[in-house]
Amino acid sequence: MSSTAKPVIGVISCTRPVEGEDAYIVKTRYVNAVARYANAVPLICPSIATEGDAAAMVARLDAILLTGSNSNMEPHHYGAEAGRTPFDPGRDSMSALLIKAALAAGKPVFGICRGLQEINVALGGTLVDQRDATDQPSLQHHAPEDASLEEMFGHSHSVEIVPGTPLADITGAQSIDINSVHFQTLGRLGKDLVVNARAADGVVEAVSATSGAATILAVQWHPEWHPEKRPHDLAFWRKVGEIARSAARR
Numbered sequence: 001m002s003s004t005a006k007p008v009i010g011v012i013s014c015t016r017p018v019e020g021e022d023a024y025i026v027k028t029r030y031v032n033a034v035a036r037y038a039n040a041v042p043l044i045c046p047s048i049a050t051e052g053d054a055a056a057m058v059a060r061l062d063a064i065l066l067t068g069s070n071s072n073m074e075p076h077h078y079g080a081e082a083g084r085t086p087f088d089p090g091r092d093s094m095s096a097l098l099i100k101a102a103l104a105a106g107k108p109v110f111g112i113c114r115g116l117q118e119i120n121v122a123l124g125g126t127l128v129d130q131r132d133a134t135d136q137p138s139l140q141h142h143a144p145e146d147a148s149l150e151e152m153f154g155h156s157h158s159v160e161i162v163p164g165t166p167l168a169d170i171t172g173a174q175s176i177d178i179n180s181v182h183f184q185t186l187g188r189l190g191k192d193l194v195v196n197a198r199a200a201d202g203v204v205e206a207v208s209a210t211s212g213a214a215t216i217l218a219v220q221w222h223p224e225w226h227p228e229k230r231p232h233d234l235a236f237w238r239k240v241g242e243i244a245r246s247a248a249r250r
């Protein structure tokens, strides 16, 4: 497929110190997955925008992807009084503006891990931190904090897929094994979101929605982490590309 025929997917960035100063960064695995497995053109969106800038970016995109990140949303976004650092307020602001602009424009919104959480909060939902639980969680959703990167993404568990949902169609499976790299989980579900998968402890692991002409598809795990090893992750990216191409033709 020629590059001009490929959809363009905006990939949100995070603010991180690089060489002693702030930089807008995206981990290469997210960008590479969009290019290699969704067969789309990735375009990194700096997390600096007014509402008008976010709308201007979305006007030039066919879809947006909200990536994972080890920062947490600031708790005031979902009505909580306290939360754990690290925070990334620029990312919080940008994700909310991009989601609002994309849904208003009828363009697809894809989310991974933090991105799923941002979508849930943008639609009025809340987050819960597993580390605040008073009782011992029945399922750990994150490797120990001192785990190496490989150990962190090697931490996995199964999820049950809700029959009849888009994820069931995408994967053709009832249960899949996923990597798990998050301490926060969805609390109250955001408006119009449909649960597509749950872990054994009831944690929501995937959601979808059709908001007007826009499609939402978001997962709590990381399909960009070596998807070549997991058919359901390859299927996720193929669907991302398919939805984005359909949006590009509108």
Ligand SMILES: N[C@@H](CCC(=O)NCCCC(=O)O)C(=O)O
Binding pocket: 027, 067, 068, 069, 070, 071, 072, 073, 112, 113, 114, 115, 181, 182, 183, 184, 185
């Ligand atoms: N901080 C939130 C979101 C977790 C998340 O996105 N993890 C991914 C970290 C690795 C990466 O940067 O891709 C939480 O803890 O739930």
